[in-house]
Amino acid sequence: MRAFKIPRWTKRNFYRKNIILCGDALGTVMPVSFEGIYYAMKSGQFASEAIKQNDLALYEKLWNERFGKQFLIMKKFQDFMFGNDKRIDKWLNIHRNPHIQELAMALWLRKEKGNKLIPLYVKAFGGIISRIALTQVKINM
Numbered sequence: 497m498r499a500f501k502i503p504r505w506t507k508r509n510f511y512r513k514n515i516i517l518c519g520d521a522l523g524t525v526m527p528v529s530f531e532g533i534y535y536a537m538k539s540g541q542f543a544s545e546a547i548k549q550n551d552l553a554l555y556e557k558l559w560n561e562r563f564g565k566q567f568l569i570m571k572k573f574q575d576f577m578f579g580n581d582k583r584i585d586k587w588l589n590i591h592r593n594p595h596i597q598e599l600a601m602a603l604w605l606r607k608e609k610g611n612k613l614i615p616l617y618v619k620a621f622g623g624i625i626s627r628i629a630l631t632q633v634k635i636n637m
């Protein structure tokens with residue numbers, strides 16, 4: 497059996513001197529869903545725009561304008577929700593709910609600019625997150 501690593505999104509340099517990183521080389525994989533194809537293609541599009549305009553800093557700017565907030569929200573959500581096996585089980589179990597399944601499918605299939613699907617998806621876990629946070633406060637008291 498062979499395994500292939502999917503990179504995690506972390507803050508990296510988008511370019512160095514005359515080398516530009518796109519897709520997996522930059523780690524443009526959406527946290528939680530681990531989708532990399534769409535975002536690799538978008539990073540290529542933004543990089544080519546920056547090259548055309550002879551302004552490599554534009555690449556990161558275009559990326560952040562379009563995806564910066566979405567990746568940040570999902571990264572924070574992932575760090576919390578995938579923090580231990582118990583939480584991962586809770587994350588999996590909530591996907592038995594048809595409403596959450598629909599929301600997760602929409603996240604995969606609908607990428608148009610300005611849709612509010614990511615905040616909606618994260619909000620659906622609000623109850624679980626606050627229950628875990630409350631338990632932690634009690635344990636730490």
Ligand SMILES: Cc1cc2nc3c(=O)[nH]c(=O)nc-3n(C[C@H](O)[C@H](O)[C@H](O)COP(=O)(O)OP(=O)(O)OC[C@H]3O[C@@H](n4cnc5c(N)ncnc54)[C@H](O)[C@@H]3O)c2cc1C
Nearest residue numbers: 500501502518519520521524525530531532533534536537
């Ligand atoms: C098992 C698995 C399942 C996945 N499932 C999904 C999914 O369902 N949906 C989704 O959106 N994403 C998925 N991903 C992530 C997605 O495949 C990647 O994020 C995406 O393909 C990255 O595109 P890329 O062009 O950056 O890199 P790649 O697609 O890896 O392309 C890089 C290319 O460069 C070539 N290459 C490497 N070194 C050299 C070299 N020295 N000279 C010339 N060529 C070279 C490689 O052969 C390869 O063809 C999955 C990844 C894995 C591993």
